[in-house]
Amino acid sequence: MKVTDHLNNTSKTLFSFELLPPLKGDNIESIYKTIDPLVEFKPPYINVTYHREEAVYKELSNGLLQKKIIRKRPGTVAISAAIMNKYKIDVVPHIICGGFNKEETENALIDLHFLGIENLLVLRGDSDKNTKRFVPEPDGHAYAVDLVKQVNDLNKGKYLDEELENKTSTHFTLGVAGYPEKHNEAPNMLSDLYFLKKKIEAGAEFIVTQMFYDNQKYYDFVKACREQGITVPIIPGIKPIATLSQMTVLPQTFHIDIPEALVKELIKCKKTEEARQVGVEWAIEQSKDLIKNNVPVVHYYTMGKSDNIQKIAIAVF
Ligand code: FAD
Numbered sequence: 001m002k003v004t005d006h007l008n009n010t011s012k013t014l015f016s017f018e019l020l021p022p023l024k025g026d027n028i029e030s031i032y033k034t035i036d037p038l039v040e041f042k043p044p045y046i047n048v049t050y051h052r053e054e055a056v057y058k059e060l061s062n063g064l065l066q067k068k069i070i071r072k073r074p075g076t077v078a079i080s081a082a083i084m085n086k087y088k089i090d091v092v093p094h095i096i097c098g099g100f101n102k103e104e105t106e107n108a109l110i111d112l113h114f115l116g117i118e119n120l121l122v123l124r125g126d127s128d129k130n131t132k133r134f135v136p137e138p139d140g141h142a143y144a145v146d147l148v149k150q151v152n153d154l155n156k157g158k159y160l161d162e163e164l165e166n167k168t169s170t171h172f173t174l175g176v177a178g179y180p181e182k183h184n185e186a187p188n189m190l191s192d193l194y195f196l197k198k199k200i201e202a203g204a205e206f207i208v209t210q211m212f213y214d215n216q217k218y219y220d221f222v223k224a225c226r227e228q229g230i231t232v233p234i235i236p237g238i239k240p241i242a243t244l245s246q247m248t249v250l251p252q253t254f255h256i257d258i259p260e261a262l263v264k265e266l267i268k269c270k271k272t273e274e275a276r277q278v279g280v281e282w283a284i285e286q287s288k289d290l291i292k293n294n295v296p297v298v299h300y301y302t303m304g305k306s307d308n309i310q311k312i313a314i315a316v317f
Contacts, residue, residue: 001044001090001118002118002119002173003044003045003090003092003119003173003175003205003206004173004205004206004233006044006045006090007206007233007296007297013290013291013294013295013296013297013298014043014044014296014297014298015038015041015042015043015297015298015300015313015317016043016044016045016046016047016235016297016298016299016300017038017043017046017047017299017300017301017302017306017309018046018047018048018049018237018299018300018301018302019031019034019035019046019047019048019049019079019302019304020049020051020073020302020303020304021048021049021050021051021073021074021075021076021079022073022075022304023072023073024070024071024072024073024074028075028078028079028082030304031079031082031083032086033306034302034304034305034306035083035087035306037306037307037309037310038306038309038310038313039087039089041313041317043089044089044090045089045090045091045092045119046083046087046089046090046091046092047091047092047093047094047121047208047299048076048079048080048083048091048092048093048094049073049076049094050076050093050094050095050096050123050125051071051072051073051074051076052071052096052098052099052125052128053069053070053071053099053128054069054070054071054072054128054129055067055068055069055128055129055130056068056070076093076094077093077108077111077112077115080093080112080115080117081115081117084115084116084117090118090119091117091119092119092120092121092175093112093117093119093120093121094120094121094122094123095108095109095112095120095121095122095123095147095151096123096124096125096147097123097124097125097134097136097140097141097142097143097144097146097147098124098125098126098127098128098134098136098137098140099125099137099140100137100140100141101137101138101139101140102139102140102141102150102160103139103160105140105141105147105150106150106154106159106160109150109151109154109170109172110170112172113154113168113170113171113172117172118171118172118173119172119173119174119175120151120172120173120174120175121174121175121176121177121208122144122147122148122151122174122175122176122199122204123144123147123176123177124141124142124143124144124147133185143195144176144177144199145195145198145199145202148174148176148199148202148203148204149202149203151170151172151174151203152174152202152203154169154170154172155169155170155171155172155203156169157169173205173206174203174204174205174206175204175205175206175207175208175235176196176199176200176204176206176207176208177207177208177209177210178196178207178208178209178210178221178225178234179192179209179210179221180209180210180212180217180218180220180221181210181212181217181255181256181257182255183210183255184255189224193224193225193228193230194228196225196228196230197228197229197230200230200232204232205232205233206232206233206234206235207225207230207232207233207234207235208235208237208299209221209234209235209236209237210237210254210256211237211238211239211250211254211256211301212236212237212256213256213257213258213259213262213282213286214257214259215236215286215289215290215293217257218234218236218290219293221234222234233296233297235295235296235297235298235299236290236295236297236298236299237299237300237301238283238286238287238290238298238299238300238301238312239283239300239301239303240276240279240280240282240283240300240308240309240312241258241262241266241275241276241278241279241282242272242275242276242279242303242305242308243272243275243276244266244269244272244275246275246279247263247266247267247275262278262282265278265282266278276308279308280308280311280312283300283308283312284311284312284315284316287312287315287316288315288316291316298316300312300313
């Protein structure tokens with residue numbers, strides 16, 4: 001079922017979460033261990049992130065560096081299929097521009113369509129760790145909006161090779177990312193909203209936000225989107241702080257602020273478990289307030305572990 005149908009079929013705030021494919025070498029059981037404690041909260045769908053290949057440099061005995069391309073977290077498509085098969089829960093695999101040309105994207109979309117997947121979160125992806133700015137593949141997409149257009153073309157039966165016969169249309173419902181605190185590359189919020197609106201005009205039907213720790217930022221973002229004529233559901237993304245180091249790592253990585261009150265609680269913590277508990281309590285308060293304000297879904301970033309998300313869900317759903 002489509003994410004938009006799930007949202008339209010209830011007046012209650014829904015619970016959803018996002019999974020990270022395990023590191024290469026690990027097994028699918030680790031995914032099931034993350035999902036199992038959360039199934040009782042009836043997620044209508046589960047997101048599965050996608051991770052592009054990375055270049056790592058290995059020092060050789062002669063002192064030279066050898067470049068090696070590795071994909072640390074493969075398995076998004078297979079995990080999506082396994083979840084549908086085992087739990088009968090819908091999935092929202094993420095697809096990205098980075099590392100794909102249009103032909104490879106089309107083939108990936110055909111796989112997803114054949115598996116019966118109906119929802120996608122369409123993203124650009126970040127630059128690879130060794131380049132400062134995002135560089136598309138030759139004949140790949142530079143922005144998420146272009147990938148939205150490609151999927152939407154396929155939804156209309158328009159393939160790259162226009163001479164194909166018996167063209168089947170896909171039926172993907174698309175979500176895209178939104179940034180309550182602005183995407184780090186955007187020169188200002190208005191410009192970011194302008195391009196967000198382009199993704200909606202190109203066919204995206206819902207937005208999932210970057211994590212935030214001050215709900216007011218989300219409410220202001222929704223208001224600003226509505227003022228710009230963006231009318232689709234905007235799903236808030238919540239990432240409970242799980243370690244003390246995340247207090248500095250998350251702002252650095254995701255370009256978000258941590259409110260002073262939360263920082264004050266975190267710096268009192270001596271152990272990881274204490275910081276994890278502070279993160280849970282903060283996320284419970286955020287979630288309760290969001291639900292009071294009738295958000296369609298509260299979406300949790302698990303980062304591969306669900307004990308903290310389970311505690312939040314027990315308190316909130
Ligand atoms: P875009 O919408 O393309 O925007 C990127 C930047 O370009 C923005 O600053 C925007 O304002 C600007 N822009 C957009 N269009 C234009 C244009 N035509 N001309 C000029 N500027 C433009 N990354 C992964 O690799 N895998 C994942 O699974 C993943 N999941 C995510 C889930 C969520 C909910 C979120 C919020 C992010 C996720 N990301 C993921 C991270 C995401 O890929 C990065 O934040 C990336 O830097 C931007 O992606 P985007 O889709 O928002 O890009």
